[in-house]
Amino acid sequence: MPTGVHLRDVRKQLFDAAGRVLLRDGPNALTSRAVTTEADVAKGVLHRHFTDFDDFLADLVRDRLTRLADQAALLHAAAGTRTVADNLIAALTELFDPVSVALTSLIFFRDELRTRLRTGGGLPILTEARAMLKAYLSAEREQGRIAVDAEVDSLSLSLIGAAHLLFAGRRRGTLPDGKELGTMVTTVLADVLQRRLL
Incomplete structure (x- = not known):
């Protein structure tokens, strides 16, 4: 994702992506990379909004x-x-x-x-x-x-x-x-x- 593009409601976007990963692949597949890939955002986006x-x-x-x-x-x-x-x-x-x-x-x-x-x-x-x-x-x-x-x-x-x-x-x-x-x-x-x- 290009730098400087404003994401609307990033938390909701990440939560929705996590839900899709859980549904499709189960709890063992839920990683930060899986969530950001599913949300189609840079990995750093998650860590900008959450401590870990x-x-x-x-x-x-x-x-x-x-x-x-x-x-x-x-x-x-x-x-x-x-x-x-x-x-x-x-x-x-x-x-x-x-x-x-x-x-x-x-x-x-x-x-x-x-x-x-x-x-x-x-x-x-x-x-x-x-x-x-x-x-x-x-x-x-x-x-x-x-x-x-x-x-x-x-x-x-x-x-x-x-x-x-x-x-x-x-x-x-x-x-x-x-x-x-x-x-x-x-x-x-x-x-x-x-x-x-x-």
Whole structure:
């Protein structure tokens, strides 16, 4: 790229490029050179905006966490609409999109990245997802759509763990069958949905 050409929203351009590399080649292929090559910018561009590659990765994850916060607000607002299972299936499908699954693997295996992101324990993305589901299930419990004594934290953990296994255990670029995800969600919720009627 010629010197002196102004790049519009360089961070977004680099984050989008990183997402494409993750989708196409997986977490192991995500390097600063791969990102800048994919973004079609000089390698120095990344280092002008970030102190090092782990700083870039940390901001990439923080960008994903901002999106997750928006998703959490939408899910919370959905309490009382559709069915509880339908709301959760939609939320889990969006949560475990291929880029988020790849980022979760990256966070798990990069100690320096985990250290930079550590805010209070747990694995970033999955920790925030747990809080999102817990808040949503609490709202549904308050509306009487699940049992009044439902242990929402345990339900959230079960949903996150099972969904992560379903989404992460796939060949890159593929999603679990909708029926499989639906069966998992309804199985986890079966007791609290049934007991709300008693």
